[in-house]
Amino acid sequence: MSGLELENISMRFDLPNGSYVQALQDVSLKLEPGQLLSVLGPSGCGKSTLLNIVAGFLAPTGGRISLNGQAVRGPDAERGVVFQKGALFEWMNVRDNVSFGPRMAGQGAAQYGPKVDHLIDTVGLADFREKAIYELSGGMQQRVALARCLANDPDVILMDEPLGALDALTREKMQAMVLNLWKETGKTVILITHSVEEALLLGERLIVMAPRPGRIYREYQLPFADQGVGRDLREIKKLPDFAARREEILSMIWNMEEEIMGSQGAAA
Amino acid sequence: MTGLAILVVYAALFAGSALVMRVIRRGMQERHDLTSLKTVTFGDESAIRPDRAASVISILVAFLLWGAFTGSKLVPFHVPGPFLGETSFSYEIRSASGEVQGGTALIYAGTEVPAQPPGADVVASVPRGRDQLIRLPDGGQAFSVDGIPISAGQTVDVAHGRVSMTPKGTLSFAADKGLQMEPIWLPSPEAVASRFLEIARSGYQNFTLWEHLGASLMRVLAGFALGALVGIPLGYAMGLSGWFRGWFDPIVEFMRPVPPLALIPLVIIWFGIWESGKVVLLFLAALWVMTIAARAGVSGVNITKVHAAYSLGASKWQLLRHVILPNSLPEIFTGARVAMGVCWGTVVAAELVAAQKGAGMMIIAASKFQLTDIVLMGIILIGVIGYGIDVLMRVAERKLVPWKGQS
Numbered sequence: 001m002s003g004l005e006l007e008n009i010s011m012r013f014d015l016p017n018g019s020y021v022q023a024l025q026d027v028s029l030k031l032e033p034g035q036l037l038s039v040l041g042p043s044g045c046g047k048s049t050l051l052n053i054v055a056g057f058l059a060p061t062g063g064r065i066s067l068n069g070q071a072v073r074g075p076d077a078e079r080g081v082v083f084q085k086g087a088l089f090e091w092m093n094v095r096d097n098v099s100f101g102p103r104m105a106g107q108g109a110a111q112y113g114p115k116v117d118h119l120i121d122t123v124g125l126a127d128f129r130e131k132a133i134y135e136l137s138g139g140m141q142q143r144v145a146l147a148r149c150l151a152n153d154p155d156v157i158l159m160d161e162p163l164g165a166l167d168a169l170t171r172e173k174m175q176a177m178v179l180n181l182w183k184e185t186g187k188t189v190i191l192i193t194h195s196v197e198e199a200l201l202l203g204e205r206l207i208v209m210a211p212r213p214g215r216i217y218r219e220y221q222l223p224f225a226d227q228g229v230g231r232d233l234r235e236i237k238k239l240p241d242f243a244a245r246r247e248e249i250l251s252m253i254w255n256m257e258e259e260i261m262g263s264q265g266a267a268a
Numbered sequence: 269m270t271g272l273a274i275l276v277v278y279a280a281l282f283a284g285s286a287l288v289m290r291v292i293r294r295g296m297q298e299r300h301d302l303t304s305l306k307t308v309t310f311g312d313e314s315a316i317r318p319d320r321a322a323s324v325i326s327i328l329v330a331f332l333l334w335g336a337f338t339g340s341k342l343v344p345f346h347v348p349g350p351f352l353g354e355t356s357f358s359y360e361i362r363s364a365s366g367e368v369q370g371g372t373a374l375i376y377a378g379t380e381v382p383a384q385p386p387g388a389d390v391v392a393s394v395p396r397g398r399d400q401l402i403r404l405p406d407g408g409q410a411f412s413v414d415g416i417p418i419s420a421g422q423t424v425d426v427a428h429g430r431v432s433m434t435p436k437g438t439l440s441f442a443a444d445k446g447l448q449m450e451p452i453w454l455p456s457p458e459a460v461a462s463r464f465l466e467i468a469r470s471g472y473q474n475f476t477l478w479e480h481l482g483a484s485l486m487r488v489l490a491g492f493a494l495g496a497l498v499g500i501p502l503g504y505a506m507g508l509s510g511w512f513r514g515w516f517d518p519i520v521e522f523m524r525p526v527p528p529l530a531l532i533p534l535v536i537i538w539f540g541i542w543e544s545g546k547v548v549l550l551f552l553a554a555l556w557v558m559t560i561a562a563r564a565g566v567s568g569v570n571i572t573k574v575h576a577a578y579s580l581g582a583s584k585w586q587l588l589r590h591v592i593l594p595n596s597l598p599e600i601f602t603g604a605r606v607a608m609g610v611c612w613g614t615v616v617a618a619e620l621v622a623a624q625k626g627a628g629m630m631i632i633a634a635s636k637f638q639l640t641d642i643v644l645m646g647i648i649l650i651g652v653i654g655y656g657i658d659v660l661m662r663v664a665e666r667k668l669v670p671w672k673g674q675s
Binding site: 083091152 | 583
């Protein structure tokens with residue numbers, strides 16, 4: 001059994017006032033090695049909860065989750081995470097951040113050095129190896145985060161809105177970088193995002209989640225990621241298929257948001 | 269009165285030097301860095317830079333006033349001092365037989381009576397800053413001074429002083445005191461400086477100056493080091509374990525508001541008045557500050573950093589060593605600066621109570637002999653050393669935690 005498997009994952013938080021929130025209900029998912037899955041959904045649909053469960057930061061209240069047949073019980077080096085921001089270590093320079101995983105695993109500089117330097121070059125930070133984190137721009141910091149995750153060679157990479165805090169231009173460049181890195185390394189990736197375009201561009205598979213309770217609403221198989229490798233992503237966006245899918249999913253999420261707003265209005 | 273005069277002069281110097289500096293700077297080239305180009309400065313704290321000219325003038329003014337009010341030779345002008353020199357007043361006395369007789373009293377205030385004083389009915393020397401009874405000839409009873417009637421308990425103003433009559437009917441002369449401080453209240457800067465040189469050369473109360481100051485510093489360093497040694501791990505434990513936090517929270521929160529000075533009596537009863545007592549006191553002063561700083565440092569770590577470290581395969585120990593420890597350094601430094609300040613203040617107070625050597629012991633011993641210059645010298649040294657410690661801590665902070673306040 002290889003790949004990531006989620007069986008009937010449920011998550012229920014008790015609230016201090018005695019009621020509860022059903023953040024996830026019966027989420028089942030199977031991810032083959034090397035797949036890139038985008039996860040979309042309106043706020044509060046449990047995307048981040050799902051990612052936290054896969055990463056091992058939260059224990060689900062129901063269901064089973066396993067990676068390569070091994071039950072997931074907590075965070076581990078086999079599941080790397082790229083956070084939106086604030087996850088880099090300011091007291092280390094770029095190289096020490098990127099080499100953090102190998103160093104924690106007890107590797108010597110001779111062992112991890114070439115790989116770490118190569119990764120820093122790959123994400124375009126060759127001139128910034130010795131720089132402190134706070135000297136870098138937001139886009140550069142996310143590239144460090146990406147390189148740090150890859151340096152640890154995890155089986156699965158979990159990305160929690162990794163490009164969400166970046167400006168539009170930087171974001172487009174980074175999307176191309178993520179896509180190429182994914183193809184090069186063949187990693188299994190789960191990408192949580194708010195951007196429908198990003199989800200379509202990068203995801204081989206795409207799930208749209210719905211809130212109350214958080215669940216998988218629709219699932220798509222997408223051709224755009226394969227088409228986009230090595231190409232200008234802006235051309236992909238111009239394809240009629242792409243535009244149609246984008247409109248379909250946008251209106252789907254739009255309707256969900258409207259529903260939430262409506263039911264809240266009725267409750268008030 | 270003197271206090272009000274000082275306040276008015278000080279305010280005038282404050283405003284006056286601001287005006288003068290503004291006029292001087294009008295001719296100078298303006299700087300064009302970002303801060304000086306800001307148009308909104310009132311309300312933007314980051315645009316407020318300390319005017320170093322004001323700092324320099326402020327220090328100069330403090331010394332100027334000090335000198336002016338103490339008659340210092342280093343300062344070109346002074347407020348009026350006590351009258352020194354020769355003065356006189358006339359008097360009338362009625363003898364026992366009812367005979368009225370006039371006369372002049374010649375007074376030498378703060379100076380020696382010359383060997384051959386000019387002719388006068390009465391010649392008296394009045395020590396500087398004191399009152400002096402004036403013995404009139406023939407035991408007569410004075411009834412007027414400078415033509416103004418006087419009786420027991422009354423006072424008449426005369427040239428350069430006042431003449432009053434005691435209940436028993438004797439005249440008493442007091443020279444004008446002026447606005448200057450007497451050395452026993454406030455010695456002049458050069459008196460303090462020369463006392464400093466003297467004590468630096470020959471020591472005070474069986475120990476050299478450096479032994480006194482070194483003793484205080486060593487106590488502070490020992491107490492602070494012990495406090496940090498226990499407090500930082502305790503703070504980490506409280507930030508990392510619910511049991512530790514629950515157990516020590518009541519103790520820390522109870523001990524924190526108790527000022528270390530309030531512990532002096534108990535510490536003396538338990539540990540005696542010598543070194544161990546002082547180090548224990550300083551240990552207690554530093555302990556809670558460092559504990560709370562370390563605890564805040566741990567709780568201040570961004571949870572995504574912790575998650576990231578675990579996802580990169582770090583163990584709990586590695587997380588502590590590579591993430592929590594460095595992340596808490598800025599908080600620890602802030603705590604260390606506070607703790608050092610508290611310790612330095614506490615050691616001086618503890619030495620006031622009982623000590624053979626130390627900065628606090630110096631000033632309390634000197635005060636018992638009314639050696640105000642040593643007291644002032646001690647206070648200045650204590651201030652300078654305290655400030656020096658803080659500057660050193662800030663330099664170390666900038667070197668060791670350059671990322672503080674960034675990101």
